[in-house]
Amino acid sequence: MATIAEPERTAPQQPTYHEITRDVVATLGRxxxxxxxxxxxxxxxxxxxxxxxxxxxxxxxxxxxYTPPVLWGVYxxxxxxxxxxxxxxxxxxxxxxxxxxxxxxxxxxxxxVMTVFAVLTAGLFPLIHVGRIWYAYWLFPYPNQRxxxxxxxxxxxxxxxxxxxxxxxxxLFLIVGLVPDVAAVREKATGWRRxxxxxTSLGWRGTDQQWRHYIRAYLYLAALATPLVxxxxxxxxxxxxMSIVPGWHATIFAxxxxxxxxxxxxxxxxxLLVPLRKVFKVERYITEDHFENLAKLLLLTGLIxxxxxxxxxxxxxxxxxxxxxxxxxxxxFGDYWWATWTMIICNGFLxxxxxxxxxxxxxxxxxxxxxxxxxxMWFERFVIIVVSLxxxxxxxxxxxxxxxxxxxxxxxxxxxxxxxxxxLFAKNFPMVSITEVKEIIPMPRRARPRx
Amino acid sequence: xxxxxxxxxxxxxxxxxxxxxxxxLQAKGYTDFTVYTPVPNVEIAQAVGHKVSPVRLWTLLGGxxxxxxxxxxxxxxxxxxxxxxxxxxxxxxxPYVVIAFELTILFGAGATILGLIFHSWRxxxxxxxxxxxxxxxxxxxxxxxxxxxxxxxxxxRHSGAVEVRVET
Numbered sequence: 001m002a003t004i005a006e007p008e009r010t011a012p013q014q015p016t017y018h019e020i021t022r023d024v025v026a027t028l029g030r031x032x033x034x035x036x037x038x039x040x041x042x043x044x045x046x047x048x049x050x051x052x053x054x055x056x057x058x059x060x061x062x063x064x065x066y067t068p069p070v071l072w073g074v075y076x077x078x079x080x081x082x083x084x085x086x087x088x089x090x091x092x093x094x095x096x097x098x099x100x101x102x103x104x105x106x107x108x109x110x111x112x113v114m115t116v117f118a119v120l121t122a123g124l125f126p127l128i129h130v131g132r133i134w135y136a137y138w139l140f141p142y143p144n145q146r147x148x149x150x151x152x153x154x155x156x157x158x159x160x161x162x163x164x165x166x167x168x169x170x171x172l173f174l175i176v177g178l179v180p181d182v183a184a185v186r187e188k189a190t191g192w193r194r195x196x197x198x199x200t201s202l203g204w205r206g207t208d209q210q211w212r213h214y215i216r217a218y219l220y221l222a223a224l225a226t227p228l229v230x231x232x233x234x235x236x237x238x239x240x241x242m243s244i245v246p247g248w249h250a251t252i253f254a255x256x257x258x259x260x261x262x263x264x265x266x267x268x269x270x271x272l273l274v275p276l277r278k279v280f281k282v283e284r285y286i287t288e289d290h291f292e293n294l295a296k297l298l299l300l301t302g303l304i305x306x307x308x309x310x311x312x313x314x315x316x317x318x319x320x321x322x323x324x325x326x327x328x329x330x331x332x333f334g335d336y337w338w339a340t341w342t343m344i345i346c347n348g349f350l351x352x353x354x355x356x357x358x359x360x361x362x363x364x365x366x367x368x369x370x371x372x373x374x375x376x377m378w379f380e381r382f383v384i385i386v387v388s389l390x391x392x393x394x395x396x397x398x399x400x401x402x403x404x405x406x407x408x409x410x411x412x413x414x415x416x417x418x419x420x421x422x423x424l425f426a427k428n429f430p431m432v433s434i435t436e437v438k439e440i441i442p443m444p445r446r447a448r449p450r451x
Numbered sequence: 452x453x454x455x456x457x458x459x460x461x462x463x464x465x466x467x468x469x470x471x472x473x474x475x476l477q478a479k480g481y482t483d484f485t486v487y488t489p490v491p492n493v494e495i496a497q498a499v500g501h502k503v504s505p506v507r508l509w510t511l512l513g514g515x516x517x518x519x520x521x522x523x524x525x526x527x528x529x530x531x532x533x534x535x536x537x538x539x540x541x542x543x544x545x546p547y548v549v550i551a552f553e554l555t556i557l558f559g560a561g562a563t564i565l566g567l568i569f570h571s572w573r574x575x576x577x578x579x580x581x582x583x584x585x586x587x588x589x590x591x592x593x594x595x596x597x598x599x600x601x602x603x604x605x606x607x608r609h610s611g612a613v614e615v616r617v618e619t
Contacts, residue, residue, distance in 0.1 A: 017489055017587035141528060149528035153536050153546045161553040169560045176564070180585070184489070187582030206585050208486040208499045209574040215491050216504035217567040221560055224510070228556045235549060439490045443466035443589075446611060 015284065017438050024181075024430045024437075025188045027280040031427055034279060039423055042416045049413010052406045053128060061131040063406045070389045070401035075129040077381045078411050081264070082122035082418070083163065083236055084257070084377065087229055088265025088297075089115025090170060093177070094225035097218075103293050105436035106285045110276060111269045112174045113431070117421040118268075119167040121414050126159075128410060155238040162235040169228055173221050179204050180214070180435040196428070233261040240384065246327035247388035250315070256308040260380060263301035263347070267373035270294055272422070274367040276431060285432050288361050295360035298373065302351030305380075309348055323393055330391045331383060335400055339379050339387065346376025457619045458594040459603045460579045461612035466494055468611030469589040473498040475610060476593060481603070484593040485576040487584035495589065506566040513562020514555045521551030579618035592618070 015023070056063050066073055089111040096104040127136045139160050141150045150157050183204035186197035204210060237257035240248040250256075270291065277286040316328040331340045350372050353359045360366070391398050425431075463469040469486070473495070476484055488495055525547040533541045578592030591612075593603050600617055608615045 021586045141524070148532055151536055152525040152529065152550055153539055153543055158546075158549040158553075161550050165553045165557040168557060172560055172564055176567070180490075184585040187585055204585075205576075205580050206487045206489060207576045207578075208488075208495065208501065209576055210571055211488065211491040212496070212501045213504045213506050213567050213570045213574070216506045217510075217563050220507060220510040220563050224514075224556050224559050224563070228553075231549075231552060231556075235553075435490055443488075443490070443492060444464055445467045446465040 014441050017441070017443075020285075020437050020441075021184050021188070021434055023282065023284065024432050024434050025185055027282060027431060028185065028189075028193070028427065028429075032279065035423070035427065039420075042419045042423060045412050045416035046420060048409050049411075049416060052409035052413065056128070056131075056406050056410075057133065063404060065402050065404040065407060067399050067401050069392060069397050069399050070386055072129075072385050072389060073401055074382075074403045074407035074411055075125045077378065077385050078414055079122050079125035079129070080236055080381045080385070081378050082118045082125070082414065083166075084233060084261035084264045084381075085268045086115040086118035086122065086166065086170070086265065087233060087258070087261035088269055089113075089118070090173075090225050090229040091262050091265070091297075092269070093173065094222040094229065097222045098226060102440045103290055105440055106282075106287075106432055107269065107273060107290050107294070108436070109177070109431055109433045110272055111265075112170070112177065113422065113425055114265070114268060114272060115170045116167070116174050117418050117425075118265075119163065119170060120421065121418045123163060123167060124414065124417070155235065155242045158235045159239055162232045166228060166232045169221070169225055173225055176214075176218055176221060177433065177436075178429060180206060181430045181433055184434045185430060193428075230258055233257045240388075245388050245392055246321075246323040247312075247316075247331070247384065250312065252308060252311060252315075256305070256312075259301050259304035259308065260347075260377060263298065263305050264374065264377035266294055266297045266301065267370040267377070270298070270366050270370035271374060274363055274370075276426065280426070280431065282432055285437060288363065291363055291366055292357075292360045295354050295366055298369075299351055299354040299360075302347065302354070302373070306348040306351075309344060327388060327391055331387050334387070334391065336383065336387045336390070339383050343376050343379040343383050346372045347380060350376075456577065456594040457597070457600075457617075458578065458592055459600055459607060460581065460590065460592045460616055460618050461607035461610075462581060462583060462614040463589040463591070463611060464587075464613050465611060466492055466589055469591060470494045470498040472591055472607055472610035472612070475606060476591075476603075479606070481593055481595070483595070484591060485578035487580065487590035487592075489585050489587060489589075492589075504570060506563060506570055509562040509566025509569075510559050513565075514559035516562070517554040517556070517558025518551050520558065521554035522547060524554075525550050588613070 064073065064075070089108075092104050092111040093108040093115070096108070126139070127133045130136060139150070139157070178200070179202055182197050183201040183206065186194060186201050189197050234254035234257065237253040241250055241253035243249065273286055273291070273294075277283050313328055313332075316324040319325075331337075350369060353365075353369065359369070386401055390401055461472070463472070466488075469488075473484075473486060477498075477500075486495055486499055522544070526542045526544075529542045535541060539546075576592075578594060580592070581588075581590060584590040591607065593607070595603050604615055604617065
């Protein structure tokens with residue numbers, strides 16, 4: 001029986017499945033000059049960071065600005081910063097997946113990739129901080145000559161387990177999500193790229209049995225990643241909260257850190273998405289609506305962070321504890337007042353602009369705001385770590401820490417390391433999920449579906 | 452990859468046409484077929500009628516194993532070299548919950564991946580394939596001997612396939 005196909009029942013603006021594949025595959029084409037310029041800048045900064053690290057390895061931790069009592073400085077600050085950045089990736093990819101939030105589909109891959117590379121970057125800092133990098137394996141429990149095991153009661157060891165688990169699980173989650181997309185790209189690729197995609201698509205052909213197991217596995221990975229993401233920054237916060245340093249010993253730390261982590265992570269997603277959609281010409285898939293949703297997330301988490309700042313100061317006053325009160329007075333009006341006020345203005349006040357719809361839908365305004373939030377969140381960690389340590393109980397034991405060129409260079413190098421991986425990934429694998437963007441568009445039908 | 456068995460491969464532009472073809476095939480007693488879709492689709496899944504994947508059992512068992520490993524590792528290592536730290540009991544269960552929790556997630560996720568690989572391999576389908584099925588079309592491959600191919604070809608062609616071809 002011959003049939004005449006009826007027109008496809010899709011909304012006029014929605015791309016077809018074929019257009020989605022075509023547009024995402026186009027992002028993997030020959031890189032533009034801008035891409036190579038960015039790559040060159042990133043490599044130059046990475047070389048500077050690498051040189052500074054070698055310098056520190058050669059001359060020891062004395063070349064960093066550590067001055068007793070501040071023995072956690074830029075490295076631990078940056079470690080916490082990058083672990084925090086990683087958080088929104090899992091929020092967008094796993095938590096919003098469980099809530100069946102459709103808008104996440106276009107942006108979640110970028111967020112997920114950011115998560116993996118941010119944890120990869122964060123993981124460098126405990127190694128750099130311990131000085132003798134080649135002994136970093138002492139952090140893990142392994143049989144040794146002294147028959148001595150690690151101290152499982154220490155929050156620092158909890159951190160080793162939490163961050164290692166987070167890196168492993170977020171990487172697995174990213175790879176699983178990538179497989180069907182790589183298979184779609186494989187069919188359009190030629191040469192060495194085709195070979196690369198043939199291997200990395202793991203024989204995916206989208207059969208009914210493959211989808212049957214895949215959707216179940218993806219669901220459970222999302223369900224496992226959700227409590228994990230909440231636990232990781234809680235554990236990082238306990239590195240501080242479990243000690244008795246004034247300004248650290250607070251029960252609010254876990255939720256405060258988790259909200260701050262998601263806040264900084266969403267800001268970094270915005271920072272990355274704005275140039276990405278232009279360079280790869282995916283404006284059709286990453287629209288103002290996506291940015292507005294991200295802005296709402298920024299506003300929500302920003303308000304939680306602002307509230308946490310206020311509560312910290314209130315409790316310091318209300319507790320009647322003179323050490324707490326002195327610590328918080330010192331934060332606002334002591335040697336590091338500039339860092340504290342940078343943090344408060346960038347994280348507490350600037351996001352209030354997001355109450356205005358015009359700001360939420362203005363991509364340039366959001367980009368600038370996201371940069372301020374990134375800056376503010378780095379300073380938040382600096383204030384918590386450095387300022388608290390420099391001003392503890394005994395006046396004779398107080399001190400001042402100033403980072404050296406080695407620490408600043410390694411900090412800059414960490415950004416270069418992160419962006420290098422991101423740039424390489426973006427040019428070789430789909431940064432917009434082909435499968436999930438298709439999934440929110442109904443498959444073409446010849447007849448109205450029965451309901 | 453191992454060579455696929457001979458049969459008929461059909462491509463569909465409309466998902467309801469493909470789902471209808473699957474139901475017709477099943478009604479006529481064909482069970483050895485493979486359906487390809489670019490995205491997971493409920494209508495196709497219902498037509499094929501698979502049970503829920505056993506991957507979830509792997510997740511559960513992996514998580515339980517991870518939790519047990521977390522407590523066993525920490526307690527055994529604590530008592531292997533009994534050292535009082537910070538005035539706490541040598542084997543302190545509460546701090547070890549953190550390690551057990553992280554290993555629950557780690558082992559659960561690892562087991563899920565192993566389960567996915569194992570079951571995908573065990574139920575692998577070697578039917579003929581076309582690159583369009585990861586792009587925008589639904590494919591059905593029916594493995595059948597030469598004498599049944601004309602009937603299957605006719606069935607698929609009349610169910611709304613945009614292309615039907617014999618794969619040897």
